[in-house]
Amino acid sequence: MSVTALVGRGLVSRASERDGRGGADRVLPVREELLPLLPWQGLRRGATVAVAAEGAPGSSSLLLALIAEAARDGSWCAVAGVAGLGVSAAAELGIDLGRLALVPRPGAEWMTVTAALLDGLEIVAVRPPGPIPPKLAQRLAARAKQRGSVLISYGSWAGADVTLRVTDQTWHGLGSGRGRLRSRELAVTSHGRGSATRHRGVQMWLPAREAVAAERLPHDAAGSPASITARAVTTARAVTTARVVMAPETVERAS
C-alpha cells in the first residue's frame, strides 16, 4: 500500500495539513465564504497568509473579512502600515474595535514592530512598504510559527502559505445619479504551497446579501438567495491532482 493510499484513507496526513483537522484550538475561525480558499478549515496559527493589494480593488475589505470571525471570537488583532483603515467598516463586519490595534505608520522599523506584535497578538496584518528580501520574510514567518500567531501580509510576501487575491469587484445599488452602494460581489482566488497548491476561487458578497435584501431597491432585485452562499470553484489550473487529495476515486487511479 502506497503512502498516497494511506493518505486517502485518512490513516496518515501530510505534514502541511497537520493541523487542519484535529486540534480546533490551533485554527482560528474565518467566515464561511472564505473557507474553501484556505487549506486549514480556518486560519492556522503560525501560518503566513498574503492578501494581494496592488491593482485589486476590494482587498482591504477582504483583509478585514479574513480577520473578522477570529476577532469576533475574541482574538487580538493588529494591523500595521495601513494608514486610514476604515474601522467603521471593521465594526460592521463584527470586529471588536477595542481589540483591533492599529500601527498606521511603523516607518523604517516595521520589521521590528511586526516581530514585537507577533509576540503578543494572535493575528498580525502588516503592509510591507516595498518588496522584502526572502530571508527577512522567512524570519518573520518563522517568528509567527514559533509564537503561534497568524501573519497576514497586505501585499505580496515571498513564501506565504496561501496568497489570496481579489480578481473582480462589482458594486451593486448605484445608478446614474441615484441609489447608493449597497453590496458588492467579490471574486477571490487563492493559491499557495503545500496542500494549497491548487488554485481555488470563490464568489462572495460583502456585506452579505441577506443584510441588504430587506431594503432592496426595485432595480436591485437580481440577486437570488442561492447567491448568498459561497460557491467553491475549482479553476482549470488544477495541475497537481496526485498531490492533493480530493476524492477517493482520484486516489484509486493514482495508486
Add this chain to the structure above:
Amino acid sequence: MSDGASVVKGVDTTRVLAVWCPDWPVLAAVIDEGCPPQSPVAVVAAGKVAACSAQARVEGVRRGLRQREAQARCPELIVLHHDPDRDARAFEPVLAAVEQLAPPAAALRPGLCAIAARGPARYFGGERQAAELLVDHVADSSGVECQIGVADGIFAASHAARAGVIVPAGRSAEFLAPLDVAALDRPELVDVLRRLGIRALGAFAALPHVDVFARFGADAALAHRLARGLDPRPLAARAVPPDLTVVTDLEPPAERVDTAAFAARAQAEELHRKLARHGLACTRLVIEAHTENGEELTREWRHDGALSAADIADRVRWQLDGWLSGSTRADRPTAGVARLRLTPEGLVAQGGLQLGLWGDAGRGADRAHRALSRVQGLLGPDAVVTGVASGGRGPAEQVRWVPWGDERRPRRPPEQPWPGKLPAPAPALVCPEPLPAMVYGPDARSVGVNGRHLLTAPLCRVAIDGEPAVEVTSWAGPWPVDERWWAPAEAQRRARFQVCLADGRALLLALVSGRWQVEAVYD
C-alpha cells in the same frame, strides 16, 4: 479598614439634619396652582402617577399607576403635570425659612435639604429642640409641613427624615439596617443584591468591605459605605508629593540597554516602594534620561491599570531600548545615559483601580498589552491606536483614534441620530489626507454644484491625484452637508458623491468649496 476605625471614634462623621417635605411634587403643584388643600391631587409624568397627596392615597391612588386607572379609582382626582422647574421654584421659600434659623442649607433635590446639625443643636439646646423649632418655623413662614431627621451623614439623615426620627450619634448603621436595599438608589446593584438574597441594608453592610469592592467595583464600595452609615468619600486623584521622583546617576554612563536596564530595575522597585509607602499607585510614568552630552529625552507612559514594579521596570527597559538601540532614529542620543529620572503621575489610591472580573480583559489580553506597549516604546505612545466609534456624518468623523492604553471615549456620542450620515456599508479605506481629484462632465469640463445643490453636469470621468482620468460607470449624489455653521472654526460645507469607476474601484468623493477630493475608498 483604617477609615472604619476612625469613624467609630466619631472623628470624621458629621451630624446632619435633613428637612424632608413628603409628596413634594404634589405640594409644589398645590402651592403653584392654588388647588383646595384637602382635595385628592396626583402629579402625573409620562402618563403615570409620579406622586399623590394623602387624600388620593386613601382613595387607592398609588405611585406608578396609569393616569386613567388612577382617575377610575378616584373620579374627583385633580391631575397635574409634573414640572421639575416648578418643584425647585416652590422649594425656594422652604430653603429660605430653614436658613433663617440655621446655617446655609444644601438642597439635595426639591423637597429635601440638609444642614450641619452641630450649630443649631448647640444654639437651641439640643437636636430635638432645633428640629421642633425648624418644623414650626417652616410651617409658619412657608405654609409647608415638613419632617426632620438627624443622623450621621447625609444618606442616613435623609432616611431618618422620612421616618421623622433622631438617630443617636454612631448608631446610623443600626437605624439603616432594616431598610430595603432599594434605598441605595442604584437599580443594577440592588437587582444583583436581591438575587443574592440580600434584601436589607444591614445584610449588605455585613459583607466585608474589601470583598464588595473586589466583586462589584468602586461604586458599590461607595454604596457599601452608605449602608454602613458612613459618608461616601470618592477616590480622588491627588497632587504628587514632591519626593516621589526617583533619580539615579549612572557612573560610568550606560551605553548599552542592558546596563541601563539593570539600573532601571532597582530604580523601578524603589519607586514602587515609595508609592506603596504612601498608599498610592501611578497610572502614568514619565521617564527622563540625560546623556553625558547634555541631551534630555522624555517620554510619558500611560497605562489603564496601576503600574506594578515589574510594569515600571518593563516600561523603562522598553523605553531605553527604543532610545539606545533604535538604529535609524534621528534623535538617537550621542552619548551614554548618565542620569535616569522616573516621575509618577496620575496617582490613585492603591487598590482604587479594579479590573473587570471577566469581560474586557479576556484571553491573551496581558500578552497583547505587553506587545503593544513594547511597540509604543519603539515608536512613541501615539503610534499605536485603537478606533472608537464616534458620532458624525462623514467617515473621518465617525471614528476617534485613541492611543493604546488611554480611555476609549467617543468624541461625540454615536448613538444619537446623525441625519445625513453616510449610509452603510462604510468605506474600508478612509484617506487620512483627502486626495485631490478632478471630475469631468460629458463635455470634458469640470463639474460643479450650484447654490441649490444641483449638478452642472452628470459625472463622466474622474482623475485622482494626477492619474489619468477613468470612466465613471455609476454614481449618486450630491448629498449636501452643512455642518456646525454656528462655529466658524469647525464649520464645513460639502457635497458628497458615491462613484463607481470602470476599473472596479468605488470612491466617496466630496466637493468642498469648489475643489473635488477623494474622502474614502470603498476598497
